[in-house]
Amino acid sequence: MRRYLITIIVVLVFISTSQGQADPHFSQYYHTPLWLNPAKAGLVDGDMRVIANYRNQWSSVTVPFNTVSASYDTRIPKYFGKSCSYFGAGVFLLNDQAGDSNFRSTTGQLALSYHQSLSKRGKSTYMSLGLMIGAGQKAFDQNQLFFDNQYNGDVFDTGLSSGENFDRTSLLYLDISAGLNFSIALGDVSGVSFGLGMYHLNQPNVSFLGDEDETLYARFVFNADARIAIGNEAKLTILPTVVYMGQGRHSEFTGGVIARYKTSERFAISGGALYRTSDALIPMFKLEFNPVALAFSYDVNISDLNVASNSNGSMEVSLILTPSVFNTRQQCGAVFCPF
Numbered sequence: 001m002r003r004y005l006i007t008i009i010v011v012l013v014f015i016s017t018s019q020g021q022a023d024p025h026f027s028q029y030y031h032t033p034l035w036l037n038p039a040k041a042g043l044v045d046g047d048m049r050v051i052a053n054y055r056n057q058w059s060s061v062t063v064p065f066n067t068v069s070a071s072y073d074t075r076i077p078k079y080f081g082k083s084c085s086y087f088g089a090g091v092f093l094l095n096d097q098a099g100d101s102n103f104r105s106t107t108g109q110l111a112l113s114y115h116q117s118l119s120k121r122g123k124s125t126y127m128s129l130g131l132m133i134g135a136g137q138k139a140f141d142q143n144q145l146f147f148d149n150q151y152n153g154d155v156f157d158t159g160l161s162s163g164e165n166f167d168r169t170s171l172l173y174l175d176i177s178a179g180l181n182f183s184i185a186l187g188d189v190s191g192v193s194f195g196l197g198m199y200h201l202n203q204p205n206v207s208f209l210g211d212e213d214e215t216l217y218a219r220f221v222f223n224a225d226a227r228i229a230i231g232n233e234a235k236l237t238i239l240p241t242v243v244y245m246g247q248g249r250h251s252e253f254t255g256g257v258i259a260r261y262k263t264s265e266r267f268a269i270s271g272g273a274l275y276r277t278s279d280a281l282i283p284m285f286k287l288e289f290n291p292v293a294l295a296f297s298y299d300v301n302i303s304d305l306n307v308a309s310n311s312n313g314s315m316e317v318s319l320i321l322t323p324s325v326f327n328t329r330q331q332c333g334a335v336f337c338p339f
Contacts, residue, residue, distance in 0.1 A: 023199065027055075028284065030338070034111055036197055036221055037196070039128040039195055040128070041112065042074055042115060043113070043335060044074070046322040047074060049322050051070065053069045053316070055316045065098040069092070071093070089111060092109045094106065104140070105138050113130035114130075124184075130179045131176075131178050132175075133174075134175050136204070136216075138208075140169055147164055167211075194222075194224035195223055197223070198221070200218050200219060204216050219245060225240070236261050238260075239259070242255035256273050256275055266290040271283075271285050281302055283300070292321055294318070
């Protein structure tokens, strides 16, 4: 088993070192589990999880970039023997709209995961494997763009030919992703979770020019989270989190610490900050009233772009719903899920 796991990791890292364009990202990546790792489908402290995310970026600099995603994932309420191993399933949808050309990236995917229990019944230590398959679309509005051939010496004249020959302004492609994750309980509250996700394994061609290739390169994601209980009652917990994403020439590292205080069985409040290297400082705030949670974050731009943006970056909101319907938690105990 160890040899196979090492082989999987090496292959995923090798594929991800290619160069190419980058996917939309979220500062609250921990609230986009299926965009972080397909193995997280069904890895939820409850029976199911519904999440909606909205991100508005660079509204102070140019035409805003808007990203919306929604996901649903659940434990399939059937355990295997005494091990508490189970399957999970999920659906992920994303739409990203950017710039003057109304460039749109849309994807819809189905996820299936298997969570192998590595401990005794009722404990929360799992190795998870996930696969996600779906379709993506990319499109733009050519009429919203201006080209050098359309400049008549005084103004841009849209009546002049652009001289550009696009084979198409919209395209569809198959998208295949996979992931591996480990979730380890270190007590009733504390634990760690870490994993490796890989997106666009088939590296589809997304060129708008029929005779050229523009590869959507694989995106490699490594994520690690922890939850540390403070005090005997564990009302206060500390949640450190890090993520590294690499896609072609693009890469980013984000990390930070969030503190969560539980005032009652149903209510909790969280606050903290993350840092994305050479880009942004990200304060965040979250309210929980079980089974509903609302999280807000804001990217304070600290890159060279802050001259134009006046340090204004991106606003992000997440709505999370985690109801219990099948009573799977009573059968096999809680699955460790830091967020």
